[in-house]
Amino acid sequence: MAPKLSLLLPCITLLFLLFLHQSHAHLSESNDKTTSAFEFIIHYKGSRNGDKVDGLHKLKNYLENFGYLSLSHSKLNQTYAKSDVFDDLLESAIKTYQINYNLEVTGELDNNTVSMMMMPRCGIPDIINGTTGMRSGNKMQYHYGSNLFQIVSHYSFFPGKPRWPRSKTxxxxxxxxxxxxxxxxxxxxxxxxxxxxxxxxxxxxxxxxxxxxxxxxxxxxxxxxxxxxxxxxxxxxxxxxxxxxxxxxxxxxxxxxxxxxxxxxxxxxxxxxxxxxxxxxxxxxxxxxxxxxxxxxxxxxxxxxxxxxxxxxxxxxxxxx
CATH class of the missing domain: 3.40.390.10 (Collagenase (Catalytic Domain))
Structure with missing residues (x-):
């Protein structure tokens, strides 16, 4: 009886491990190496206002994509978008990013800021048409009937508060x-x-x-x-x-x-x-x-x-x- 039990236990263990593997399974095939499309940002770590860093314009494009810089298609702004100079405008954009992500507001590309920027993320901008609701601790007032509510908001809505029709739930x-x-x-x-x-x-x-x-x-x-x-x-x-x-x-x-x-x-x-x-x-x-x-x-x-x-x-x- 003991020899049979000793043979059975490894089988049970193997089946249990296979169950765990299936219950937390890869759904897609990909290379084992984990890469990041935002890895380029690490090259700018430590940069601050006044610096000129090769390739820094890529960070400006990143910040524009997520709403922190607004660059029109004018020739002047196209020139700025290709510039590798760390200026006041970029510093201001980074400060806004740091506020939104509860980071120390330095205006510099410090370790924590760079690490956060390199994180995989949602493609929806944090700032849409110049509006952000992300800032932690932002007090908001709402009227409901004759009552006034004041709360500390951490969540946000899309600008204009688009919604599904009230009857369509x-x-x-x-x-x-x-x-x-x-x-x-x-x-x-x-x-x-x-x-x-x-x-x-x-x-x-x-x-x-x-x-x-x-x-x-x-x-x-x-x-x-x-x-x-x-x-x-x-x-x-x-x-x-x-x-x-x-x-x-x-x-x-x-x-x-x-x-x-x-x-x-x-x-x-x-x-x-x-x-x-x-x-x-x-x-x-x-x-x-x-x-x-x-x-x-x-x-x-x-x-x-x-x-x-x-x-x-x-x-x-x-x-x-």
Whole structure:
């Protein structure tokens, strides 16, 4: 009996390990080496106002993409965008970034700032049309009926607070035909989590064109004016109500659960669905609406996310806000 038991135990252990592997599985094939599309930023670490650093114009492009610099297509600004000089305008943009991400406000590319900028993130800008709601501790006042509420806001909304029609709380979603079957479960769970804390209800349908919310995985330039740039940069982006498009970068390493070196698809989907419902980025590191997320990390809805969506529903009921 003892010899049989000794042979059985290794088999049970092997089956258990295989179960763990399957329950936290890679969903996409990719090279083992983890790269980042934002790795170039590390070359500017330690730079400050007055410096001239080869390639610094790439950082200006990065900050413009996420709303911290506004460069028109005039010849003057095109010249500035190609300049490698660290000037007052760049220092001001970096200070705003540091405020939004709860970093020490130095205006310099210190270690913490560079590390945060290099993090994989959502493609939606932090500042849209010159408006940001991310600043931690920003007091906001809301009128509801005859009452005045004053709260400390960490979450934010898209400018103009776009919303789904008040009568439309049941939304359909569909995946682009040909989407990897392994992607469907994590995204569906993300929809279910938002439904559990809101009045929205989501149902999956097969007809992609007729769905309220359209989910797709694309590589590089995919025709919406917001191209992906490869692994470890922009993970996904979604459009404000009532557009309904949600795009993931197909070149990323996606996983179901926490897998070192891979991005938790459910966590990223939770973030992007927040955008589909009208939420902007949060300054709370750890909230699902915080713009960045490292590989091998799982996040869930935080009180800040839930409060943001509930306040949005409250504000939608009162035109005086």
């Amino acid at each position: 049941r939304l359909t979603y569909a995946f682009l035909p040909g989407t990897h079957q392994a992607y469907l479960g994590p995204v569906a769970r993300a929809f279910s989590k938002w439904a559990s804390v809101s009045s929205f209800r989501f149902s999956q349908i097969e007809n992609y064109e007729n769905a309220d919310l359209k989910v797709a995985f694309y590589s590089r330039n995919h025709g919406d004016g917001n191209p992906f740039e490869g692994p470890g940069g922009i993970l996904a982006h979604a459009f404000a109500p009532t557009d309904g498009r949600l795009h993931f970068d197909a070149d990323e390493k996606w996983s179901d659960g926490v897998v070192p070196g891979s991005f938790n698809l459910e966590s990223v989907a939770l973030h992007e669905i927040g955008h589909l419902l009208g939420l902007g980025h949060s300054s709370v590191n750890g909230a699902i609406m915080f713009p960045t997320i490292p590989a091998g990390v799982s996040r869930n809805l935080a009180p800040d996310d839930i409060t943001g969506l509930k306040w949005k529903k409250l504000l939608d009921k009162d035109a005086s806000v």
